[in-house]
Amino acid sequence: MSGFYFFLAVVSAIGTYSAIIQARRIYWMAPFYFLIAWLSGELALIHLLWQLGLTALMALSGMLDSSLAQVGLGLFALSWMGQVYLHVQAMNTQRVMRQALKRGLGEDYRSTLPQQRQRVLEDSVDAAHWMKPFAMVREGVRVHSHIAYADAGKRNLLDIYQPQEPREGGFPVLLQVHGGGWMIGEKEQQAKPLMFHLAQRGWLCVAINYRLSPNAAFPAHIVDVKKSIAWIRNNIAEYGGDPDFIAITGGSAGGHLSSLAALTPNYAPFQPEFEDADTSIQAAVPFYGVYDFKDRFDIRGEMSMDKMLADKVMQCSQQENPELWDTGSPLSHVSAEAPPMFVIHGTHDSLVWVEEARTFVSAMNQESEQAVVYGELPGAQHAFEVFHSVRTDHTVNAVADFLEWTHARWTEQQA
Incomplete structure (x- = not known):
């Protein structure tokens, strides 16, 4: 012993x-x-x-x-x-995130929200949650599983996390895109702390599968994400969702795909045979994403992803198809028309280095006319928010703040 x-x-x-x-x-x-x-x-x-x-x-x-x-x-x-x-x-995550939100949205951003929406926001975290990190299910949320949004079988299914209590005007929608290096992953495996938290507070959350490499080569992944957005626009009202407001999130490869989707609304090369579908996104929250396939600033150096991307994901080298590698990089699509975005990354991420997020956020701050929030979490690793933890639950609270703010601003603009 x-x-x-x-x-x-x-x-x-x-x-x-x-x-x-x-x-x-x-x-x-x-x-x-x-x-x-x-x-x-x-x-x-x-x-x-x-x-x-x-x-x-x-x-x-x-x-x-x-x-x-x-x-x-x-x-x-x-x-x-x-x-x-x-x-x-x-525990310091609360302070870090609150400062990030105030820098990006304004010191008094919460006061601009309707009173009834301010009441759903949280400052504290519940020890009963993070002491049971893998207990995900929450009261007041109904899950609809394995709904087809396109024709690629299991890889084109989605789940819907539906609030049981109705919301005036319909539920704003959050689309979750899983990570896994574009090669593995399932819709049931990631972001459940975030989705259940939001669904309890009047958000309708949708988690998707998409085609994976090496069976499918890029851009199949982002094409599927776009197909799911088109499906949501056409069908989500049946579940009480508002098809006019869709936010998107995802981690790692999902961070790449969610930011790419947000920055390429109605981009025809990613919408073959459904070019006329509205795939615009109203807000984005990418977690620890890959933002530059080309690594044009030599951030990864000898730890480059080039071989894996070329062999498995892109299925061509940069030299063979430089345009595809460029159009597949969210950094290439940063513009004034970008939607509000909350970029989240950990300083200790050993799989996707934090410098990649910093470079992306710098470009967003220079170009975007909308709010850009950057939450850099000291000590956080890759995939930190897959299950409940102190850091996860404080981050979930911060994301809820951001999404409520973006939805309130969007609602005002529609009036």
Whole structure:
């Protein structure tokens, strides 16, 4: 038992250290580093609690007398200090996000919302949620599953998260696009904390599958996203949704696709045989997205995605089809007509580096005539908001603020 305790202490120390540091050029180790840093960082307090409980049991049973167990205790103690640091850092998300929203929307942005919508906004997070990180279902939300929006079978199905309480004027719509490197992922796997939170507060959320590589080459992915937008415009009123207001979100590859969709309304090359469909987006919230396939500022360097993109996703090199790589990059489509956008990225993202988000936001700030909000979260890893955590739930609150603000502004403009 002492040996097992020591082993767990080593694993804990490695995980905590990985979550604290910002590792970059680690090549083939990147996926393994991401996994341990992600789970250690987002679940820091939960790890601390079970480790303290295990240590108490070891002490009561007299198993801490061995030298190996005592070394393990020392490693655990170092890990616990790091876990407290990580938890405090996550709690700071509220302040970071509130400052970002005030910079992008104005100091008194909440006061511009209707009173009844101000009441649905949250400042705090519920420990009952983040202490049960994988408990997603919430009262007052009905889920309609596996609805076809196009003709590619399973990859063209969507789920709808429908509020049970009606909303005057219909439910504004949020479209969720999953990530997974354009090659894996399912609509049921991501953004559930955000979708259930919003659906409880009068938003209708739609999560889609789309065709994946290598079976499908880009631009099939964004074509499917556009098809889902067209389907929502034509059909969402049946579920109480407002087809005139569609916001879009997604993480990683979904961050790429959601921002690309937002920046290319009615773009014919991405709408083959449905060029006349209205695929405009009223607001966008991309999480830790890839914004430049071309990596024109050499951000990734020797950690380039070029080979993977060329072999699996684009199925051509930059040299063979430079136009496709350019049109597939959200950075290439930044313009004055961009919709309001809330870009979210973590400083410690080891899969898509934060400098990519900074470059994209800088371009948006220079060109867009609409609000641009940038939330850069200290210590956050890739995919941090897939399950409930302190950081996730504060971020969800901030996204709700942004979407309520954009919807209120849009409603005023329609009057």
